[in-house]
Amino acid sequence: MKQNSLSKAVLERLPVYLQYLRSLPANAPENISATTIANELGLGEVQVRKDLASVCNLGRPRIGYMVSCLINELEAVLGYNKINDTIIVGAGKLGKALLAYEGFKNYGFNMVSAFDIDESKTGLTETGKNIYPLSELKKRCKEMQIKIGVIAVPAEQAQSVCDLMVESGILAIWNFAPIHLNVPKNILVHNENMATSLVLLSSHLTEQLNERQS
Amino acid sequence: MKQNSLSKAVLERLPVYLQYLRSLPANAPENISATTIANELGLGEVQVRKDLASVCNLGRPRIGYMVSCLINELEAVLGYNKINDTIIVGAGKLGKALLAYEGFKNYGFNMVSAFDIDESKTGLTETGKNIYPLSELKKRCKEMQIKIGVIAVPAEQAQSVCDLMVESGILAIWNFAPIHLNVPKNILVHNENMATSLVLLSSHLTEQLNERQS
């Protein structure tokens, strides 16, 4: 593990490698080459090698990388070993889906509980997690030292929820509301922008259909 | 509107501008400057100007851009006027949330119906949309000429669902399963990778906490 200042682009691909490596069957060969990974994931082999080199140098010519070591290194660099407790504000369909999703623990995240302004939603979910009134957010975040929050409320309420989160000591926000949030500069906002995702699909589609016509 | 080969980076920011412009109150000034947009969205003003220039050249010095025109141009370039009918495979929490979400129509998308291998889920949702057995996917896609599909099933089933979609004539796939999909090269897969999003949050957090210590 050597990690120093990984670029955003690399940081976004590393989890993909990790996911792929974890998905390999138990009886797969002990070692894997960058070439193989590249083919499987549809990337360039040089890029894979460069990305992996930014994490560790344990590839051997003609042999490749030892899968188990690579997984360990990636987990270490990505911080998947330390558990990050996270809360969700908004217990609608999306909020509940995120709260219930088991897969986050594979990434070192633990969705602790959700908060909603509608107090009738208060209580335990099917999966045994608590939904609390929004009024308790600050108190509970401080208590549990929560540093990560998810915003799953409609756009109109997103900024005020965001402000409340910042006040509660949250440092990183995963925002699902389709709106730009204003935050102090030490707070990170990552926008999960559906519009952005959809545009990529739609513009690909337009290209495809145009090509067929011409 | 001039659109020719917009870069991915630009394509990802355009919806953000559109979203922001639409959110302006009705009594806001008729024109807006790149400087203002940049400040509101936390971007560089030159970047905003360049991005907008890639769509149209209707900014006037000292005046700025006419909001309504800009919205029209952006909608045209992004293809938000043609409605893209879309189906979802997987009617679990996530699938249902996506099916119910009203906001997609703002982006020119219409979530038509969902499909699930579990036939007990078949029927109408609260919002009046149909859930069908997966076995009907191909027939219904062909009938309705669906070109876009959403994968909201567990990783293990994602590849087979994907194959089925391709067979059904779908050209663009929005994949929520944490796995790389193999597809023919004319099919676009956009991965909504939670791991990737989370990594960015988590690595920011690590940096923040390290800074405080030193």
Place this chain on the structure above:
DNA sequence: ATTATATCGATAAAGATATACCGATATGCT
């Protein structure tokens, strides 16, 4: 009318990211 200012679009420079190339090395084959 002249000057000051905000803002534009275009071009140039800088920075980030991806690709190509090459020498080194570990294995398998003759």
Place this chain on the structure above:
DNA sequence: AGCATATCGGTATATCTTTATCGATATAAT
């Protein structure tokens, strides 16, 4: 043993993206 081959890591090059700079222009103020 010696050669062919797959694969690595590093350096160099090319491409893509962002940021800086500048002359032009439309309005407002003097």
